[in-house]
Each structure stands twice: as C-alpha cells, then as structure tokens.
Amino acid sequence: MQLRFVGKDPESGDHGCPAVWVDEETRDLVIQGVTADAETLARTVQDSPLPSHEGVIRVPQRMIPLLREALDGTEPE
Numbered sequence: 001m002q003l004r005f006v007g008k009d010p011e012s013g014d015h016g017c018p019a020v021w022v023d024e025e026t027r028d029l030v031i032q033g034v035t036a037d038a039e040t041l042a043r044t045v046q047d048s049p050l051p052s053h054e055g056v057i058r059v060p061q062r063m064i065p066l067l068r069e070a071l072d073g074t075e076p077e
Contacts, residue, residue, distance in 0.1 A: 006020040007069070009062065029074065033057030
C-alpha cells in the first residue's frame with residue numbers, strides 16, 4: 001500500500017487530528033476524523049445503514065481544501 005499524505009487539520013497541534021491520505025494504488029481516499037456523536041449517528045442511519053465494519057466521522061470545514069486536493073489526486077490519468 002502506497003499512501004500519500006495530503007495533510008492534517010491545521011488547527012490540531014501535535015495531538016490526534018483529522019487527516020487525509022490518497023492510496024496511490026487504488027486511488028481511494030483514507031480519512032482520519034473525529035468519531036461522530038450519538039445524535040449524528042442516529043440521523044445518518046436514517047439514510048444509510050451502518051454495518052459493524054464501517055464508521056461515521058466528522059471532518060472540520062477548514063479541511064475542505066485538503067479534501068479537494070486529495071480528490072484532485074484521485075482523478076483518472
């Protein structure tokens with residue numbers, strides 16, 4: 001697996017933080033984020049079931065530029 005680090009939440013400091021990578025082989029995004037709270041989970045499962053091997057995370061709005069950069073890196077060549 002070849003992960004390319006795109007960036008992390010610029011306001012997170014040195015501790016755990018939301019971050020974004022692109023898998024260079026599969027072009028998948030890999031995202032680290034804050035686990036969603038119970039209210040968010042209850043709302044999301046109304047639209048899409050949540051199997052035990054998946055999770056819901058929140059990514060801060062300030063990371064949208066990093067997500068855009070990662071998405072641009074997944075475009076077919």
